[in-house]
Amino acid sequence: MADKLIRATAADSGIRAVGVITTRLTEEARQKHKLSYVATAALGRAMSSGLLLASNMKKEGSRVNLRIKGSGPLGGLLIDAGLDGTVRGYVENPEVELPPNPQGKLDVGKAIGQEGYLYVVKDVGYGYPYSSTVELVSGEVGDDVANYLVTSEQTPSALLVGVFVGAEGVTASGGILLQVLPKAARDESLISLLESRVSKLSGFTPLLRKGKTLNEIMAELLGDLGLSILPESQIVRFDCRCSFNRVLGALKMLGEAELQDMIEKDEGAEATCQFCGEIYQASKDELAQLIADLKTESV
Ligand code: ZN
Numbered sequence: 001m002a003d004k005l006i007r008a009t010a011a012d013s014g015i016r017a018v019g020v021i022t023t024r025l026t027e028e029a030r031q032k033h034k035l036s037y038v039a040t041a042a043l044g045r046a047m048s049s050g051l052l053l054a055s056n057m058k059k060e061g062s063r064v065n066l067r068i069k070g071s072g073p074l075g076g077l078l079i080d081a082g083l084d085g086t087v088r089g090y091v092e093n094p095e096v097e098l099p100p101n102p103q104g105k106l107d108v109g110k111a112i113g114q115e116g117y118l119y120v121v122k123d124v125g126y127g128y129p130y131s132s133t134v135e136l137v138s139g140e141v142g143d144d145v146a147n148y149l150v151t152s153e154q155t156p157s158a159l160l161v162g163v164f165v166g167a168e169g170v171t172a173s174g175g176i177l178l179q180v181l182p183k184a185a186r187d188e189s190l191i192s193l194l195e196s197r198v199s200k201l202s203g204f205t206p207l208l209r210k211g212k213t214l215n216e217i218m219a220e221l222l223g224d225l226g227l228s229i230l231p232e233s234q235i236v237r238f239d240c241r242c243s244f245n246r247v248l249g250a251l252k253m254l255g256e257a258e259l260q261d262m263i264e265k266d267e268g269a270e271a272t273c274q275f276c277g278e279i280y281q282a283s284k285d286e287l288a289q290l291i292a293d294l295k296t297e298s299v
Helices: 023-033 037-054 108-112 142-151 188-200 205-209 214-225 244-252 256-266 284-298
Strands: 004-010 015-021 063-070 076-082 086-091 116-123 130-135 157-166 169-180 268-272 279-283
Touching (some): 004 214, 015 037, 015 214, 023 037, 023 086, 023 157, 037 076, 037 108, 037 142, 116 142, 130 142, 142 157, 157 188, 157 205, 169 188, 244 284, 256 284, 279 284
Antiparallel strands (some): 004 015, 063 116, 157 169, 268 279
């Protein structure tokens, strides 16, 4: 099934639901970054969470960044997701592998660590990003993002994200976000109903692996609550916005002395994009041109 995102409402628009499948883009990230199994699960969960969070932003160009910095061996991760359905991200120590947890699942909580912070930066498209920070609750990503939504955005939310990865790569990845909207936010019974339904699901990826579609999973959760799924689904994909020009811009900021040094010692410069692993090479001539640009600009 292609990677996609669907939006729905239920309970007289008192509930907003979004579901996303990220199997292919998580596999793409795994290959680009040579991720271990547990690192794949951590990054895939974070990318699904980011796409789900970005999906309710309004203005074109809106993006959300999730940075998790924990006490575990994975070090941390960063993802950048957009309302346009693009996402990219990386983990600090992609090679870290851990034995499964007592439930037989990939031990994302231990890899990230239970102590640390989740930083959320939202750029709502007006050029003034706002950020907020919450402490990690489990390092399992889904719990941590749900906790952010409840404590920082004061939106009662249930979030379920999962990744299934094995010797054949990523075979299922995605998630679902259910939110009680302000008009229904005082309805405690609705909130607890959503929580109990999500906790009864045996996880997101087992359903995908059984061949269930996003629409079927939504129907299972909210079918009896007046579920209405928006007809058009959105394509989601791994996409990095890096380019050679951006790399040149970054090199230019190093200044004339540093650039001159690179020309003399290294006969050029090499830069790797952290988000996608793309390697960019700038020749001596290109660096010399940057110095010339700097000189004209300073006149
Ligand atoms: Zn890149």
